Amino acid sequence: MKKADVPQQESMLEGHQRACYALDEQGRYVVVGSIGWEVEKVVNSQANDEVRQAIVAALANVRAGKASPLAYHMARRLMDAAMLSAYSGISRLRIRWHLRPGPFARLPEEMLRRYAEALQISADELRGVPEGDVHARL
Amino acid sequence: MRGFEHQHAAHCESGTVAALLRHQGLNLSEPMVFGIGGGLFFLHLSFVKMGGIPLTSYRDAPRVIIKNMEKRLGVRWRQHRYRSAESAMHALDGFLAQGQPVGLQTGIYWLSYFPIDMRFHFNGHNIVAYGRQGEDYLVSDPVLETAVTCLAGDLRRARFAKGPFAPRGLAYYPEHVPTDPDLKAAARDAIRHTAKRMTGVPVPFFGVRGIRSLAIKLERWPEKLGTEQARKWVSSVVRMQEEIGTGGAGFRFMYAAFLQEAAELLKMPALGEAARDLTATGDRWRDFAVQGAQLVKNKRDDSEAYAKLATILRECADREQEIFTRLKSTV
Numbered sequence: 001m002k003k004a005d006v007p008q009q010e011s012m013l014e015g016h017q018r019a020c021y022a023l024d025e026q027g028r029y030v031v032v033g034s035i036g037w038e039v040e041k042v043v044n045s046q047a048n049d050e051v052r053q054a055i056v057a058a059l060a061n062v063r064a065g066k067a068s069p070l071a072y073h074m075a076r077r078l079m080d081a082a083m084l085s086a087y088s089g090i091s092r093l094r095i096r097w098h099l100r101p102g103p104f105a106r107l108p109e110e111m112l113r114r115y116a117e118a119l120q121i122s123a124d125e126l127r128g129v130p131e132g133d134v135h136a137r138l
Numbered sequence: 139m140r141g142f143e144h145q146h147a148a149h150c151e152s153g154t155v156a157a158l159l160r161h162q163g164l165n166l167s168e169p170m171v172f173g174i175g176g177g178l179f180f181l182h183l184s185f186v187k188m189g190g191i192p193l194t195s196y197r198d199a200p201r202v203i204i205k206n207m208e209k210r211l212g213v214r215w216r217q218h219r220y221r222s223a224e225s226a227m228h229a230l231d232g233f234l235a236q237g238q239p240v241g242l243q244t245g246i247y248w249l250s251y252f253p254i255d256m257r258f259h260f261n262g263h264n265i266v267a268y269g270r271q272g273e274d275y276l277v278s279d280p281v282l283e284t285a286v287t288c289l290a291g292d293l294r295r296a297r298f299a300k301g302p303f304a305p306r307g308l309a310y311y312p313e314h315v316p317t318d319p320d321l322k323a324a325a326r327d328a329i330r331h332t333a334k335r336m337t338g339v340p341v342p343f344f345g346v347r348g349i350r351s352l353a354i355k356l357e358r359w360p361e362k363l364g365t366e367q368a369r370k371w372v373s374s375v376v377r378m379q380e381e382i383g384t385g386g387a388g389f390r391f392m393y394a395a396f397l398q399e400a401a402e403l404l405k406m407p408a409l410g411e412a413a414r415d416l417t418a419t420g421d422r423w424r425d426f427a428v429q430g431a432q433l434v435k436n437k438r439d440d441s442e443a444y445a446k447l448a449t450i451l452r453e454c455a456d457r458e459q460e461i462f463t464r465l466k467s468t469v
Contacts, residue, residue, distance in 0.1 A: 014253040019148040021391035029395035039431040046373040086300035
């Protein structure tokens with residue numbers, strides 16, 4: 001790739017630059033900053049869309065009474081049960097159980113606190129889901 | 139103690155190692171560190187899934203570059219892991235108080251100085267902490283163009299991120315850096331090693347064989363997985379190649395830059411030719427990324443599009459096989 005061919009396209013880098021290796025006029029490699037590339041943006045958006053879809057689905061399930069708020073907050077943190085288990089020290093099986101609305105509603109304060117700590121949100125936030133279509137990832 | 143100097147790099151591990159060595163007086167370019175560190179590789183493991191997606195990597199395992207600095211240049215590292223975040227942060231403060239910049243392994247998800255859309259749970263991100271600013275930390279993240287301030291809470295969580303490759307607070311710095319290491323021998327040894335790994339591992343997951351097996355599998359994805367899932371998997375391959383700081387073309391351009399430097403160092407024009415050929419191969423990898431992204435974006439699901447991607451992969455495999463076979467006999 002030549003220096004002049006290093007893409008400079010608007011992207012998810014939000015004004016940051018990525019270091020690329022490209023050839024200068026003498027055919028020597030130099031570092032060239034790139035503000036982004038359409039290709040990177042497409043594949044990055046694909047990954048983030050997927051996260052968003054998971055949040056939308058989790059929120060709908062919570063509202064329909066099919067899942068506990070834990071499902072929604074996990075999705076916002078891009079976590080699955082295995083990862084939340086690694087962060088909280090609570091077994092995957094128990095997490096699956098607590099993803100049901102009933103068992104979750106009966107959780108003692110101490111367990112709520114542990115989940116909240118692992119998810120880096122407040123225990124109050126964890127108890128419910130926000131009003132409206134809050135689908136933004138954390 | 140001299141101040142720490144930030145330098146923009148393509149890849150976090152080679153950038154961090156280059157920065158730490160430079161601070162101790164050994165000035166090597168990032169491509170040199172990457173090359174001598176044996177960073178370049180390819181693997182596709184369809185049976186190892188991360189988040190349900192098979193693992194594809196354009197480089198060798200995390201921390202290989204750090205280890206090879208010890209093996210090939212005689213750099214001696216001090217490395218610490220910690221039981222608790224408290225002791226890890228306390229020890230870091232101690233190093234910084236002595237003016238010692240420290241390499242840290244972190245989970246990128248928790249580093250809020252990155253744009254949010256780039257933050258995923260990946261625990262192999264290397265950065266340098268080189269000072270404090272009030273409660274917070276002065277951080278040189280090699281993949282950013284300038285040094286940044288990192289919130290203490292972010293750094294703490296990032297150092298104790300959990301899941302695959304959990305850093306467990308890993309902190310490292312060179313305890314001994316040779317003043318005049320034998321770069322020529324190191325470069326030769328490294329090229330030989332990488333060339334062997336790219337062409338000689340007798341299983342179909344690694345090196346050029348890995349590229350070919352990805353080609354075979356990718357062609358069957360739409361049929362086997364359905365088009366939506368297939369697009370997702372193609373997207374993940376392109377992300378590994380371009381989005382996760384590689385310097386372009388899945389580290390191929392950076393390795394070509396290393397070969398160019400090595401050609402001069404060893405006075406071997408053949409390495410310069412290899413650099414040119416690898417650059418041309420890198421350009422083909424970029425074509426792969428462009429067409430892969432088109433497939434993802436336009437939702438063009440005809441099997442022809444997948445066949446075309448596989449053809450480029452096979453071409454890259456053939457070219458790299460030729461280049462690395464030649465390199466084995468060159469050095």
